[in-house]
Amino acid sequence: DRGMSLAGKHIMITAGPTYEKIDPVRFIGNYSSGKMGYAIAEEAASRGADVTIVSGPVALKAVNPRIKVVDVESAREMLEACERIFPSCDTAIMCAAVADYAPAHPADRKIKREHDDLPVIELVKNSDIAATLGAMKKPGQRLVGFALETDNEMSNALHKLKAKNLDMIVMNSLRDKGAGFRTDTNKVTIYKLDGGELHFDMKPKREVASDIIDTLLSL
Numbered sequence: 001d002r003g004m005s006l007a008g009k010h011i012m013i014t015a016g017p018t019y020e021k022i023d024p025v026r027f028i029g030n031y032s033s034g035k036m037g038y039a040i041a042e043e044a045a046s047r048g049a050d051v052t053i054v055s056g057p058v059a060l061k062a063v064n065p066r067i068k069v070v071d072v073e074s075a076r077e078m079l080e081a082c083e084r085i086f087p088s089c090d091t092a093i094m095c096a097a098v099a100d101y102a103p104a105h106p107a108d109r110k111i112k113r114e115h116d117d118l119p120v121i122e123l124v125k126n127s128d129i130a131a132t133l134g135a136m137k138k139p140g141q142r143l144v145g146f147a148l149e150t151d152n153e154m155s156n157a158l159h160k161l162k163a164k165n166l167d168m169i170v171m172n173s174l175r176d177k178g179a180g181f182r183t184d185t186n187k188v189t190i191y192k193l194d195g196g197e198l199h200f201d202m203k204p205k206r207e208v209a210s211d212i213i214d215t216l217l218s219l
């Protein structure tokens with residue numbers, strides 16, 4: 001019964017951007033809308049899974065009551081939530097667009113403009129959450145990553161599949177119009193650890209979500 005094929009499974013999904021504080025009113029962020037992650041969450045929940053979305057700041061609401069949303073803002077908060085939740089999960093799907101860097105010393109007060117010197121924002125590198133979970137992964141747990149690429153798509157995706165200890169990676173190219181950030185459609189290729197490679201057409205994100213879940217169930 002495809003409808004309840006994920007009954008009894010706990011799936012964690014990271015979604016959206018992260019915001020890295022510069023001062024109380026400013027941040028470093030990105031254009032991720034969270035649409036792909038939330039679509040996967042709805043699809044997994046409709047197939048019977050208990051889903052936890054670890055969500056960066058987005059304008060979306062989860063509909064299915066099987067979905068629990070844990071709101072986070074920064075990459076550090078997202079990492080902490082994921083490390084806490086992943087041990088009880090069967091699968092984690094890493095959809096979030098995590099900022100690579102964060103300001104080293106976020107200001108307690110709003111940075112003022114009336115200085116002669118240009119402000120310099122020193123950055124520190126954020127942890128790779130997917131790779132951290134890859135290192136924690138126990139037999140039977142599955143880890144799915146995303147790769148948003150602009151060039152050398154396949155070799156970059158395959159490198160991430162191995163480097164982060166994933167079981168499969170969903171690659172979308174920013175060269176495809178209608179794929180990637182803020183769109184309602186996506187065009188993906190999925191690479192599996194066993195060498196399998198699946199190419200899909202451009203379609204609504206909810207249908208892409210269904211293809212991703214089907215592929216996950218085929219592992």
Ligand code: C5P
Nearest residue numbers: 094095096098127128129130145146147
């Ligand atoms: O290395 P890159 O950022 O391209 O990898 C993308 C994949 O890794 C996505 O699945 C993304 O959610 C995940 N990622 C992460 N933590 C980071 C950076 C990326 O979980 N700090």
